[in-house]
Amino acid sequence: MGTQIYVYIVTALLSYFIGSISFSVIICKKIAGFDIREKGSGNAGSTNVLRTIGTKAAVITLIGDILKGIIAILIALWTGSVFKNINPALLVQIAGVSVILGHTFPILFKFKGGKGVATALGVLLISNWQIGLICLVFALVLMICTRMVSCGSVAAAILFPVLTIFISENYLVEGNYFIYSVILAIIIAFNHRKNIKRILNGTERKIGQKID
Numbered sequence: 001m002g003t004q005i006y007v008y009i010v011t012a013l014l015s016y017f018i019g020s021i022s023f024s025v026i027i028c029k030k031i032a033g034f035d036i037r038e039k040g041s042g043n044a045g046s047t048n049v050l051r052t053i054g055t056k057a058a059v060i061t062l063i064g065d066i067l068k069g070i071i072a073i074l075i076a077l078w079t080g081s082v083f084k085n086i087n088p089a090l091l092v093q094i095a096g097v098s099v100i101l102g103h104t105f106p107i108l109f110k111f112k113g114g115k116g117v118a119t120a121l122g123v124l125l126i127s128n129w130q131i132g133l134i135c136l137v138f139a140l141v142l143m144i145c146t147r148m149v150s151c152g153s154v155a156a157a158i159l160f161p162v163l164t165i166f167i168s169e170n171y172l173v174e175g176n177y178f179i180y181s182v183i184l185a186i187i188i189a190f191n192h193r194k195n196i197k198r199i200l201n202g203t204e205r206k207i208g209q210k211i212d
Contacts, residue, residue: 019102089175
C-alpha cells in the first residue's frame with residue numbers, strides 16, 4: 001500500500017511539472033521578446049498567442065500544449081506497467097488531472113498559466129481516441145458556427161462526461177472515467193468562467209477580432 005501511494009504521488013507531481021512547461025510564454029519571449037501574459041487577454045494559451053503574435057507561434061504553442069497531455073498519460077501508462085498492484089486507470093486519471101492543473105497553475109511561471117483546453121485535448125485523444133475526436137469535432141463545429149473559441153471549448157468539456165456514459169470502448173486503459181471526466185469538465189469550465197460571463201452578456205471576443 002505504501003509503494004502504491006508513492007507511485008500515485010510521484011505521477012501526480014511529474015505530470016504537474018510537465019503541465020507547468022508554458023510553451024506560450026517561452027515561445028513568445030523567444031519570438032517577440034515579451035511575456036504573453038502581459039498582452040492581449042493575459043491568458044497563456046494558443047488563442048491569445050494567435051491574436052497577439054500570429055499563426056506560426058500559435059500553432060507551435062498548440063502542438064506543444066497537446067503533447068504535454070499525451071506525454072503525461074504515456075508516462076503514467078508506462079509507470080502502471082512497471083509497478084505491481086497499481087490501478088492503471090487511476091494512474092492515468094491522476095496524470096490527466098495533474099497535467100491540466102500544471103498548465104493552469106504552472107509553478108515554473110508564477111502559477112499564471114492557460115485554460116488547459118489544448119492539454120485536455122491531448123489527454124482525451126490518448127486516453128480514448130474516439131471520445132477525443134468527437135469532442136474535437138464538436139468543438140470545431142461550434143467554434144465555426146459561433147466564431148467563439150471559448151464556446152466550443154466549454155461545450156466540448158461538458159460533452160466529455162456525457163460521452164463516458166455511452167462509450168465504453170477504445171480506452172487506453174479500461175476503467176470508470178465518469179467522475180474523472182466531470183472533474184476535467186469542471187476545471188475547464190472554471191478556467192473559462194470570465195468567458196462564460198461574456199458569452200451570456202454578448203461581449204465575448206470572436207475569432208478574427210483584435211483585442212483593443
